Structures are given as C-alpha cells and as structure tokens.
Amino acid sequence: MEREFMEYDVVIVGAGPAGLSAAIKLRQLSAESGREISVCVLEKGSEVGAHILSGAVLEPRALDELLPDWKELGAPLNVPVVEEKFMILSEKGKTSIPVSLLPPQLHNNGNYIVSLGNVCRWLGEQAEALGVEIYPGFAAAEVVCHENGRVKGVATGDMGVGRDGEQKAGYQQGMELHGKYTLFGEGCRGSLTKTLFERFDLQADSDPQTYGIGLKELWQLDPEKHKQGSIVHTAGWPMNNSTWGGSFIYHLEDNQAYVGYVVGLDYDNPHLSPFEEFQRFKTHPAIRSMLEGGKRISYGARALNEGGLQSLPRLVFPGGALIGCSAGFLNVPKIKGSHNAMKSGMLAAEAAFEALTAVGGEEASAPVLDSYVTKFEGSWVYEELYKARNFRPAFNKWGLYGSMIYGGLDLKVLGGKAPWTFHYKHADHECLRPASEMPKIEYPKPDGVVSFDRLSSVFISNTNHEEDQPVHLTLKDASVPVAHNLALYDAPEQRFCPAGVYEIVREDDGSNPRLQINAQNCVHCKTCDIKDPTQNINWVTPEGGGGPNYPNM
Numbered sequence: 001m002e003r004e005f006m007e008y009d010v011v012i013v014g015a016g017p018a019g020l021s022a023a024i025k026l027r028q029l030s031a032e033s034g035r036e037i038s039v040c041v042l043e044k045g046s047e048v049g050a051h052i053l054s055g056a057v058l059e060p061r062a063l064d065e066l067l068p069d070w071k072e073l074g075a076p077l078n079v080p081v082v083e084e085k086f087m088i089l090s091e092k093g094k095t096s097i098p099v100s101l102l103p104p105q106l107h108n109n110g111n112y113i114v115s116l117g118n119v120c121r122w123l124g125e126q127a128e129a130l131g132v133e134i135y136p137g138f139a140a141a142e143v144v145c146h147e148n149g150r151v152k153g154v155a156t157g158d159m160g161v162g163r164d165g166e167q168k169a170g171y172q173q174g175m176e177l178h179g180k181y182t183l184f185g186e187g188c189r190g191s192l193t194k195t196l197f198e199r200f201d202l203q204a205d206s207d208p209q210t211y212g213i214g215l216k217e218l219w220q221l222d223p224e225k226h227k228q229g230s231i232v233h234t235a236g237w238p239m240n241n242s243t244w245g246g247s248f249i250y251h252l253e254d255n256q257a258y259v260g261y262v263v264g265l266d267y268d269n270p271h272l273s274p275f276e277e278f279q280r281f282k283t284h285p286a287i288r289s290m291l292e293g294g295k296r297i298s299y300g301a302r303a304l305n306e307g308g309l310q311s312l313p314r315l316v317f318p319g320g321a322l323i324g325c326s327a328g329f330l331n332v333p334k335i336k337g338s339h340n341a342m343k344s345g346m347l348a349a350e351a352a353f354e355a356l357t358a359v360g361g362e363e364a365s366a367p368v369l370d371s372y373v374t375k376f377e378g379s380w381v382y383e384e385l386y387k388a389r390n391f392r393p394a395f396n397k398w399g400l401y402g403s404m405i406y407g408g409l410d411l412k413v414l415g416g417k418a419p420w421t422f423h424y425k426h427a428d429h430e431c432l433r434p435a436s437e438m439p440k441i442e443y444p445k446p447d448g449v450v451s452f453d454r455l456s457s458v459f460i461s462n463t464n465h466e467e468d469q470p471v472h473l474t475l476k477d478a479s480v481p482v483a484h485n486l487a488l489y490d491a492p493e494q495r496f497c498p499a500g501v502y503e504i505v506r507e508d509d510g511s512n513p514r515l516q517i518n519a520q521n522c523v524h525c526k527t528c529d530i531k532d533p534t535q536n537i538n539w540v541t542p543e544g545g546g547g548p549n550y551p552n553m
Contacts, residue, residue, distance in 0.1 A: 003155060003176045008038040008133075010352055011153050011179030013140045013192060015043035016052060017116070017338045018324025019185030020123040021066055022345030027130035029353045037353060039132045040177060041124075042156065044139035046545040048124035049117035051187075051524055053216060053302040053553055054338060055248050055260060056116040057081060057108055057231060061380070062342035067126060076122055077112040079252050082229035084108050087286070089237040094286050103411035105387065106333055108231060113250045113258075115552045116338060137545035143192050143199075144176055151319030153178040154192065157541055162468050180366050181352045182320040185345060188303045189526040191540055193326040202313035202322075208427040209311040209328060210392070212244065213527045215278040215301045215498055216260035217457075218553055222293035226255040233335070238280045241399040243267050244306075244392075247281055248335065249290070256552075259291070262335075264306065265428040265496075265531050266396070269438040273495035274527075275301075276443040279451035283444065291450045299457040300550050301498040301525040304337070305330050306392050309385040310423055315376065316369045321348045331384055333391040333407060340381045347375040387416025393424055432533055435490035454500040458521050462549035463499070465542055471519045472542035473501060473528065480536040481515035489533060491515070496531045499523045523548045 010026055012019045023039050030037040045051035058077065063070050070077070086102065088095045099107065124134055141157035153176055160171035184193050188211065197203050232249040239245035244264025251257045261278040282291060305311070305328030312329075315322050323345045330337035351372035359366050376382055390410055395403040410418050446452045465472075475481070485491050486504060493502035499521045506513045524547045529539040 001173060003173060005176035005178055006040070007178045008040045009180050009356055010037065010039045011177045011182045012039065012041045012185060013154055013182065014185035014187060014190070014324070014326070015041050015045075015048045015124055015134060015136065016120060016185055016187055016324055016341065017123070018326070018341040018345035019183065020120060020127050020345070021062065021342040022183050022185065022323055022349040023127045023132040024066060024123065024130060025346045025349035026353060027127070027132055029349065031130070033357070035357055037356065041127070041132060041134045042138050042140045042154065042177065043134065043136040044541055044544055045136060045547065046549055047121070047136045048134060049121040050136070050549045051547055052117040052120050053214070053300040053550055054116040055216070055250060055258060055335065056114050056338060057111050057250060057336065058114045058116070058119065059111050059334075059336055059339040062339045062346065066342065066346060073126065074122070076118045077114055079113040079229050081108040081111045081113060081231055083227065083231070085230075085232045087232065087234045089234050089284055089286070091237050092285060101408070103333070103408065105411055105416070113229065113231065113252045115252070117550050117553050139541035139544040140192055141174065141541045143195055144178070146319075149318065151182050151317065153182050157544060159543055161470060163470055165470060168468070180356060181369065183323050183345070183348055183352070184320060184326045185324045185341075186326050188305050188325040188328070189529055189539075190326045193322060196317060196322070197313060200314070200317040202317065204314070206313050207307060207310040207424040209305060209307045210424055211265040211303050211428055211530050212262045212306050213265055213274045213301060213496070213498065213525060214260060214262045214304050215275060216258060216299070216553065217296050218298040219257050219259055219291060220295045220297055221255050221257050221290065223255050225290050225293065226257065227251050228253055235400060237284065238277050239263070239400075241401065243269075243272070244395050245277065249287075256297070259287075262304070265303070265527065266426070266431045268431050268433045269441070270432050270435045270489040270492040271438060271441045271495070273441070273443065275454060275498040276495075279446060280443060282450045288450050296452065297460065298551060298553055299461050300548055300553055301523050301527070303526045303530055306332050307424060308332060308392060309382075309389040310393070310421065315373050318368055319366075321351070321369050321372050323348045329381060329385065331388050333388050333411065340384065343379060343381050344376065347379060348372045351375060387411065389416075390418060390420075390422045393422035396424070397422065428530055429533055429535055432489055432492060434488050454498070455521075458499050458523065461523050462551070463521065463523055463547060464549070465520045465522070465546040467520060469543050471517055472540050473517050473519050473522065474538045474540055476536050476538060480534055482513050484534060485532075486513060493528055493532060493537070496527050498525060498527065502528065
C-alpha cells in the first residue's frame with residue numbers, strides 16, 4: 001500500500017539538543033525574513049526528553065547565541081558549578097589533582113549542572129511556540145529517497161505489528177514525511193544515520209569512529225553529604241592503564257546527584273563488563289562514603305562518540321545533513337558535546353534556510369548543503385575539536401599516565417595546536433581478543449546498598465516495549481552468536497549490554513546453547529550495534545514510544 005505523506009520544508013529526525021536547536025533557528029530565520037519555513041521534528045521517545053541521557057554539565061555558549069534571554073524564558077539551568085575536583089583512584093586510595101593544573105579548556109567556570117532531558121523538554125516548548133511541529137512517539141524507521149537517490153525524507157514505522165510480523169487489530173501504517181531537506185539528529189549511532197553512511201560513503205575520508213558506553217544513576221543523597229554545584233571526575237581504578245574509562249559525579253539541586261561511569265568500547269578483554277565496572281566503582285571508599293545513606297532513583301545507559309575531529313564523517317549529502325551526535329561533535333577532554341551539538345544544528349539550519357531562499361523552495365534544484373560544512377569549519381566548534389583532536393588517541397598510544405602527560409603538554413603548553421595529528425586505526429568491534437588469551441574478571445556480587453544488578457537497574461529506567469512486536473535487535477546470521485561469539489569470545493554480548501538483553505541459555509544438562517534476546521529490556525544505548533565482533537547485530541527502531549522514560553536524567 002502507498003503510504004500517506006506530509007510535506008515540509010525541513011524534516012528533523014530526533015528531538016535532542018541538535019534537532020531542537022536547528023528547528024528553533026529555522027523558525028527564527030523564518031520570522032526575521034518573512035519567508036515561511038515549515039519545520040517538523042520526529043522523536044521516537046514517548047515524549048521529548050524521554051530518551052535523552054547525558055552527564056551533564058552544560059556549557060551555555062550555544063544557548064546564549066540561540067536564545068539570549070534563556071534565563072527570562074525559564075530555562076532549567078538552575079545549578080551553576082561552584083566547585084570541581086579531579087582524582088586518580090587506586091583500588092583503595094585516591095590522589096587529588098589540583099584543578100589549576102588542568103588545561104583551561106577543562107575548567108567549568110560559568111557552566112551549569114543540568115538534566116539534559118529537562119533542557120530538551122524546555123527547548124521543545126520554545127520550538128513549538130515558534131511554530132515547529134513536534135511528533136513524539138513516532139520512530140523514523142526508514143530513509144525515503146527520490147529516484148535519483150536524493151533523500152526525500154523519512155517514513156515512520158508501522159504500529160500494531162505482532163512479533164510474527166502479522167498485522168494486529170490496531171494496525172496503523174507508517175507515514176512518510178517529506179522535506180526539501182532532512183536533518184538527522186538521531187544521536188550516537190543512529191539507526192538511519194548508519195544507513196546513510198553506507199548509501200553515501202560518508203566515512204570514506206575519516207578515521208573509524210570510536211565510542212564509549214556511559215552508565216548513569218540519579219541518587220537522592222543524605223543532605224549532610226550533598227554539595228550543590230560540586231562536580232567530581234575520576235580516572236584510574238577500576239580500569240587498568242590500557243582501558244579507557246572514568247567517572248563523573250555532579251551534585252544538582254534538591255540533595256540529588258548524578259553518578260556515572262564511561263568505558264571506552266575499544267577495550268580488548270571480552271570478559272569485561274562495563275555495567276559491573278560501574279557498580280564496582282561505587283564500592284571505592286571515596287565514593288561509597290558519599291552514597292551510603294542515600295537512595296538510587298533512576299538508571300540509564302547510552303553510547304557516546306569519542307573519535308572527535310578525525311572521525312567526523314562527511315556532514316552533507318543530497319537532500320540532507322548530519323547534526324549533533326549523529327555526526328559526533330563530543331569534545332572528549334571537556335567531556336561535553338551538547339553545546340557543540342546545538343551549534344551544529346544552528347549552522348545546518350542557517351545553511352538550509354539560505355539554500356531554500358536561494359532556490360525559491362524548488363526541491364529538484366535544492367543544492368547539497370556544502371555551506372554547512374564551510375560554516376562548521378569556520379566555527380568555534382571546529383576550533384574546539386581541532387585543539388582536542390589528539391587527547392583520546394593519545395590514550396591508545398601511551399595509556400592513562402602517558403596520555404595525561406601528553407594531554408597537559410598539548411592542551412596547556414601548546415594550546416592544542418601541535419603540528420601533528422594522531423589517528424585511529426581500528427573500529428571498536430575489531431579490538432576484542434579471544435577469551436582464552438585474556439584474564440577472567442571476577443566481579444563482586446551487588447550489595448543492594450551502593451551496587452545493584454542489571455534487572456533492578458532496568459526497572460528504574462522505566463523501560464517499556466510492547467511485548468508483541470517484532471524484535472528490534474536483529475541478527476544478520478542467527479548462527480553467529482554461538483558458532484563465533486560464544487566459541488571465540490565467550491559470548492561478550494552478555495557483558496557489554498548494560499540491560500541484560502542478551503543471554504546464552506542451555507538445556508538442563510548444559511547442552512545446546514543458544515542466544516536469547518530479551519528485547520523488552522533494551523534501553524536504546526546502541527552498544528550491541530557498536531561492539532558486536534562481526535557486526536552481526538543490527539539495531540533497528542522498535543515501535544514508536546517504546547524504550548526508556550528518563551525522569552530528570
């Protein structure tokens with residue numbers, strides 16, 4: 001059946017910081033010029049902000065440019081950073097590094113501790129007030145193209161399809177949304193963005209992307225242990241010198257704190273479990289003492305781009321562009337990307353507006369948005385990423401302590417302007433070594449006080465999927481999980497997934513192993529799509545509105 005369609009000047013996929021900033025900027029330009037620009041935003045979460053997960057300490061630079069009166073408009077930036085600490089952990093001890101010794105780019109003066117989900121909810125309100133149409137609960141499931149290959153828009157997924165693929169009583173066919181330009185702001189490892197990489201060979205001139213998995217909990221602390229506006233970062237234990245990882249602890253208002261851990265997905269030991277490493281981190285004396293007497297409220301996990309400038313794909317293609325973490329604008333040493341994501345959306349919006357105005361809205365003659373690339377290369381985003389470009393790959397060369405020394409030299413002494421650039425040679429899925437060659441890791445059992453199991457964690461992420469729907473974690477070859485992953489790597493998907501989605505089950509006598517996929521647990525982190533050794537797992541969108549519902553995260 002031919003799908004129904006709606007037409008807009010610009011279609012934006014994803015109501016994150018980049019997508020909403022692009023939508024707001026387009027409508028601002030429309031109002032200033034008197035040239036009507038129709039804009040819609042699709043969001044797969046049940047509401048704007050439902051799937052947004054980030055630290056987060058927000059640098060308001062892009063927000064100042066987009067909405068200079070954000071304070072008067074009630075933006076939820078309520079907790080300025082007033083204190084920051086950096087520690088190197090050993091198993092039982094800690095070494096504090098004076099913040100004054102860190103490069104100026106890493107300081108947080110003028111930044112705010114925020115719930116990025118709440119910031120996006122507020123941005124959504126500003127966008128709608130300007131006339132943007134936002135459709136939460138509708139997952140963009142397919143890229144739609146013209147006969148000449150130019151992107152025409154996207155199609156939402158069908159609703160009411162059973163696990164067997166048959167239409168149920170409430171079946172509703174997906175709808176196409178056509179735009180003269182389509183901006184993809186799906187976030188890290190977007191499912192449609194991945195198909196665009198393949199269709200237009202967008203990574204032909206870039207290094208492989210490298211990722212991290214970020215795990216985060218929201219805690220209600222004992223008031224005596226809470227320090228509003230305080231932020232703490234740690235490196236070292238429980239990671240070893242050659243495995244990228246570190247923590248963040250951000251004290252927001254109302255005696256609450258964000259506690260999180262990031263593990264680089266280029267690790268080589270298939271026995272490693274990022275979730276268990278996070279739980280073990282919280283048992284460190286310096287962390288446990290803060291958490292005891294408190295209560296864990298929420299949990300979530302999300303992959304993040306760490307490749308930086310070298311790993312950026314080509315940003316434009318016929319009919320559209322990549323914005324935000326769909327491309328990967330995270331500044332790794334800063335541990336911040338939201339301000340860059342917002343600015344990228346604004347730059348793409350400016351380019352799209354100029355192109356639409358120049359061609360009078362005629363889709364067939366609308367050019368590729370090369371001016372977006374030019375604007376990016378002349379922006380403070382590019383300058384920031386250029387200065388930070390060697391920080392993450394230096395870890396791959398010299399490990400924790402070597403990279404810290406190099407980072408101090410590069411960022412503080414040379415100002416990030418070293419005349420050389422380090423490169424990534426391998427994608428994350430290529431980094432695992434056979435299980436037989438790597439040491440096993442014995443993780444302590446969760447104590448239910450500061451450390452917890454996966455299933456209780458997924459429960460407080462408010463994750464929900466319609467049970468009777470096609471499994472959205474698809475396998476290209478159903479034999480690979482046992483014949484290859486289990487045989488060679490001891491089924492690492494059981495450990496790299498932070499939500500208990502993948503499970504090897506056997507008969508009572510231990511025979512006949514098979515992979516069971518508990519898709520209802522999925523928190524949409526995308527780690528499996530990234531780390532699976534043969535790229536056999538392909539994450540596709542579930543029914544719209546499914547997944548986590550993060551409150552105040």
